[in-house]
Amino acid sequence: xxxxxxxxxxxLREALFRxxxxxxxxxxxxxYSVDAYYSAMNGKRKIPQDARNKIASVxxxxxxxxxxxxxxxxxxxxVTGDRHPQALIRRVxxxxxxxxxxxxxxxxxxxxxxxxxxxxxxxxxxxxxxxQETCDRIRADLNLICEMDDTYRLGLxxxxxxxxxxxxxxxx
Numbered sequence: 001x002x003x004x005x006x007x008x009x010x011x012l013r014e015a016l017f018r019x020x021x022x023x024x025x026x027x028x029x030x031x032y033s034v035d036a037y038y039s040a041m042n043g044k045r046k047i048p049q050d051a052r053n054k055i056a057s058v059x060x061x062x063x064x065x066x067x068x069x070x071x072x073x074x075x076x077x078x079v080t081g082d083r084h085p086q087a088l089i090r091r092v093x094x095x096x097x098x099x100x101x102x103x104x105x106x107x108x109x110x111x112x113x114x115x116x117x118x119x120x121x122x123x124x125x126x127x128x129x130x131x132q133e134t135c136d137r138i139r140a141d142l143n144l145i146c147e148m149d150d151t152y153r154l155g156l157x158x159x160x161x162x163x164x165x166x167x168x169x170x171x172x
Contacts, residue, residue: 008066009065010043012040012041012055014061015055018150019059026051026054032048036048047065052066056161057157058157059146059149059157060146061146075142078143078146083143085151088140088144088147092140095133095139095140098133098136099137101133102126102134103134105126106127109126110127
């Protein structure tokens with residue numbers, strides 16, 4: 001399993017395919033042409049700006065496509081290969097172990113250190129590695145959540161876009 005050399009357009013195409021929403025219906029709802037969507041899916045244009053919120057609400061993968069295009073971060077990339085939830089769970093476990101191992105010594109490393117000038121090159125490299133391992137863990141988690149929601153229709157997209165509820169029920 002590897003991180004895809006995919007782009008936001010490929011991720012959008014996969015998201016629409018998985019959701020079962022016809023491109024024509026999405027185009028009509030967002031007032032963009034079908035050609036605009038096909039161009040975005042083929043990497044010839046950006047995802048329509050005014051339609052990004054609607055697209056992101058289609059599925060978690062569609063939201064990842066929007067985020068990937070907006071930021072360019074590979075954090076939001078789609079992992080290719082075996083997408084079965086069991087395989088993705090094993091990947092999450094592997095990435096968790098690697099990130100946990102990299103993060104284990106970081107609290108002591110940063111003790112009494114306020115900025116990069118307080119760290120040696122070796123310390124910076126260990127800190128950078130911990131950050132990269134953490135990003136890999138987050139990417140694995142996002143892919144697992146995406147796959148579980150698409151496969152089992154868990155409604156996690158509603159949970160993710162729901163506005164924060166007031167903690168105190170007396171305050172309304």
